[in-house]
Every structure is written in structure tokens, then in C-alpha cells.
Amino acid sequence: MDNDNANIARVAFCVGVVAAVLQGRRRNRRRLWSREWLSRRYAAGSMNLLYRELETEDPESFTNFLRMDNNFRELLELVSPLISKRDTILRECISAKHRLAVTLRFLATGESYKSLQYSTRIGHNTIYLFVPQVCRAIYEVLKENFLKMPRSVDEWEEIAREFQEKWNFPNCIGALDGKHIHFRSSRADGSFYFNYKGSHSIVLLALVDARYKFLYVDVGVFRESTLAEALRQNSLHIPPNIALPGRVLGVPHVIVADDAFPLQYNIMKPYPDRGLSLQKRNFNYRFSRARRTSENAFGILANRFRILLNCINLSVEKVEIVTLACIVLHNFLRSKKDANYLPQGLVDRVMSDGRVIPGVWREGPILDGQLVRQGGNRHNNNARAIRDEFFEYFVTDGILPLGNGM
Incomplete structure (x- = not known):
């Protein structure tokens, strides 16, 4: 009986250790995903709100900001199927509109990903991942009609x-x-x-x-x-x-x-x-x-x-x-x-x-x-x-x- 109790205690101890490790990993992962200042990207002061205000209140500045005016909406419709992501239970995804806006800002200014991080409240590692993807999507949807040699x-x-x-x-x-x-x-x-x-x-x-x-x-x-x-x-x-x-x-x-x-x-x-x-x-x-x-x-x-x-x-x-x-x-x-x-x-x-x-x-x-x-x-x-x-x-x-x- 004593041996059985000892074995049960050992198993319980091991399960507790494993649970604690997993819980710690989840806690660390969650902490990396949800830095408070990044999670406020939709709040006042973020770039996303800024370009939304420029789009409605100051079209000339909006054009200068992203290097295009009403054509932004047309481009967004074209690339959205290729760059849209879904929200998960862990975090809200970055919308296709925001991905495109950040990419156009990167192309227009040549700012580094780390610099864009502070003006957009999007982590530089995330920007690093999606900017080339959005660039590829832009090329794929536009090349057929807007980059072609004469054929006749x-x-x-x-x-x-x-x-x-x-x-x-x-x-x-x-x-x-x-x-x-x-x-x-x-x-x-x-x-x-x-x-x-x-x-x-x-x-x-x-x-x-x-x-x-x-x-x-x-x-x-x-x-x-x-x-x-x-x-x-x-x-x-x-x-x-x-x-x-x-x-x-x-x-x-x-x-x-x-x-x-x-x-x-x-x-x-x-x-x-x-x-x-x-x-x-x-x-x-x-x-x-x-x-x-x-x-x-x-x-x-x-x-x-x-x-x-x-x-x-x-x-x-x-x-x-x-x-x-x-x-x-x-x-x-x-x-x-x-x-x-x-x-x-x-x-x-x-x-x-x-x-x-x-x-x-x-x-x-x-x-x-x-x-x-x-x-x-x-x-x-x-x-x-x-x-x-x-x-x-x-x-x-x-x-x-x-x-x-x-």
C-alpha cells in the first residue's frame, strides 16, 4: 500500500511539473503576443486612425501619405483576397486594409520596419512577415494588365x-x-x-x-x-x-x-x-x-x-x-x-x-x-x-x- 501511495505521489508530482511548464509557456507566449502598446493600434494616436482621418478630412495629405488617392480602394479590392487573414481566439488579425496601408507607406518612405512599428503599433517582426507578401500580391494582381509587352x-x-x-x-x-x-x-x-x-x-x-x-x-x-x-x-x-x-x-x-x-x-x-x-x-x-x-x-x-x-x-x-x-x-x-x-x-x-x-x-x-x-x-x-x-x-x-x- 505504501508503495502504491508513493507511486501515485510521484505521478501527481510529474503531472504538476508538466502542467506548470506548459502554463509558463502559455503565459510567456501570451505576453509576447499582447504588449499593451501594440494592442492599442485601433486607439487614438495610431497610424491606422491617422490615415482614416486623412482619407476623409484631408485627401491631399492622404495622397501624399500613401502615394495614391481614390485608387487605394480599387487596389485594396484587388489584393484583399490574397492578403486577408482570419481572427483567432488568441488575437485579432491585422486587416487587409491595414496591411496594404503599411506596405504602401514602407514603399513610399523607405522607413525601416522598426520605425514603422512605432507609428503603426504593429510589431516589426509582423511587418517583416507581411510586407513582402503584400508586395507579391500587388505584383500578381497588377502585372497582367499593367506590365505587358506589346503583342502585335x-x-x-x-x-x-x-x-x-x-x-x-x-x-x-x-x-x-x-x-x-x-x-x-x-x-x-x-x-x-x-x-x-x-x-x-x-x-x-x-x-x-x-x-x-x-x-x-x-x-x-x-x-x-x-x-x-x-x-x-x-x-x-x-x-x-x-x-x-x-x-x-x-x-x-x-x-x-x-x-x-x-x-x-x-x-x-x-x-x-x-x-x-x-x-x-x-x-x-x-x-x-x-x-x-x-x-x-x-x-x-x-x-x-x-x-x-x-x-x-x-x-x-x-x-x-x-x-x-x-x-x-x-x-x-x-x-x-x-x-x-x-x-x-x-x-x-x-x-x-x-x-x-x-x-x-x-x-x-x-x-x-x-x-x-x-x-x-x-x-x-x-x-x-x-x-x-x-x-x-x-x-x-x-x-x-x-x-x-x-
Whole structure:
């Protein structure tokens, strides 16, 4: 009997110890989940209440706060099915509206997660988890309609018509450029993303139309991109060769790019700066009018989504999805023709006398655009002959005043 009582006592003691341990774990876990100042995120003074007040009382400030106005509601409807969570018996979930608002604020300002924690009353670890998820959702719901290459001859011809009307450059189907997006690389990445400035970055390669919208983006160098492969395979449905206005010789439709890119059949770059004649300076000036569309597109993008101007403290995979989210948001807002997104004077203007007035985005920090050479200096005679035909057009039938300082 004594042995039985002893065994019962031992079992009871063990059960008590286990129960105490489990209770302690539950208490610790509950304490981590319910910090009092975080739990008051819906109370006065939190960001959630602030942006709700701005939305109803000060639309202009609301637009500046999240970098969009009434389009916020439309975007929320699109992404909600992908980012909504359910409440549990342990805690109330963060709504899709709040997740989207915090993510847009992160993209607009480049604030750290810890900084956002104090203005939103949402733990930085939680923000760390959901911001990339929301960025991926934004990209997934917008990419089909707001980031797409032309798929027919007619669509390419419409782009060429706009370059001719807006920038006096015929047969142009896009401006190609690349920018560095800096981030803090992990040790596992080694020197793979190490750039010429001694930091780590990915190269965002982009093709832009005449209205500052991105037609194509890729992460990496041009020669390894799907765009370069499509040009080699002639699979883009580019319109057939056509003579420039007032000329006879048929020439291809071209993409304009800076000197870092190769001179090819469908890619044109300016004449080298050394020893230029006045006529070749005029060609380079006319060339720069069309190529400025890509510079200004990146300028608008970084001016509105300033996360891209910072060294982003995320893994390379998350940096890519953050960047792609900014791209599709840019195109989404440009398609709405929102004057608040593209205010007067933000981008470069070309005056009737040929002068170029720089946009105000150039006065602040800009994306690092110096790239390693995307192709060799060698180019075939056919590519040079195409550039020379454009040169002849710009100094005869298509002549315009030479811009001051160009």
C-alpha cells in the first residue's frame, strides 16, 4: 500500500511539473503576443486612425501619405483576397486594409520596419512577415494588365506613333535603361551582387514607352535577358521596316539606349562624344529627347517610391519583389492619369525652341544608373548604316532647333 501511495505521489508530482511548464509557456507566449502598446493600434494616436482621418478630412495629405488617392480602394479590392487573414481566439488579425496601408507607406518612405512599428503599433517582426507578401500580391494582381509587352504589330506601331508625336523621333518603339537597386547582401551570396561602387545591388533593366510607362522589366544584364533573346530570335512582332518621313530607304524600328548598350539592328545608341561635328551633336540631342523617357520614368518611380533610393535591408529575393511591386504600382497609377502622381514640372520638358527644362526629380537623390558595358564596342556595318540613315534624316527633313547646352 505504501508503495502504491508513493507511486501515485510521484505521478501527481510529474503531472504538476508538466502542467506548470506548459502554463509558463502559455503565459510567456501570451505576453509576447499582447504588449499593451501594440494592442492599442485601433486607439487614438495610431497610424491606422491617422490615415482614416486623412482619407476623409484631408485627401491631399492622404495622397501624399500613401502615394495614391481614390485608387487605394480599387487596389485594396484587388489584393484583399490574397492578403486577408482570419481572427483567432488568441488575437485579432491585422486587416487587409491595414496591411496594404503599411506596405504602401514602407514603399513610399523607405522607413525601416522598426520605425514603422512605432507609428503603426504593429510589431516589426509582423511587418517583416507581411510586407513582402503584400508586395507579391500587388505584383500578381497588377502585372497582367499593367506590365505587358506589346503583342502585335499594331501595338508597337502605336508606341512608335507616340514617340514621333511627343519626342519627334520616328520608328522608335521604346527607351532602354538600367539602374542599380542597392541592398545588404547576406554572406551566402558572397560577391555575386558586388558592384563597381563596392556595395551590393541588383540591376533593374527596363524598356519604357513615350508616356513613362514600363513595357518590360528584368533583373540582370541585357545580354542575358529575355528581351535580348527575343530580339535575336525576331519573336517580338516588331513592325516591318519603313522609310523615315521624307526618305526612301526602309529602316527598322529601333529601341534607343545609352552607350552602355550594344549598337544592334534594333538597338540604337548615340555617337561617341569625342570630336563630334555640329551635325552629330544635333543627332545626339534628338536621340536624347527620346531616351529621356526612360530616365524620367525611373525618376518618377524613385520620387514616389523612395524605398528604391535606400540600401534595402532584405534578401535579394525580397528586394526583387519589392522592386516589381513598385513598377506595377507606377504603371497602375500612370494608367489612371492621376495629376497628383505626375505633377507639373516633375519630369523634363522640351520647349518649342529646343531647350530642355530638367524635371524637379533631378534635384533630389536619383537611382544609380552607371552600368557596366552591356555589349562590346564592335558592331556590324548594317547597324552603323541604320544609325547613319537616322542621322541624315535629323539633319535634313527632320531637322529641329538644337537645344541650348546640348
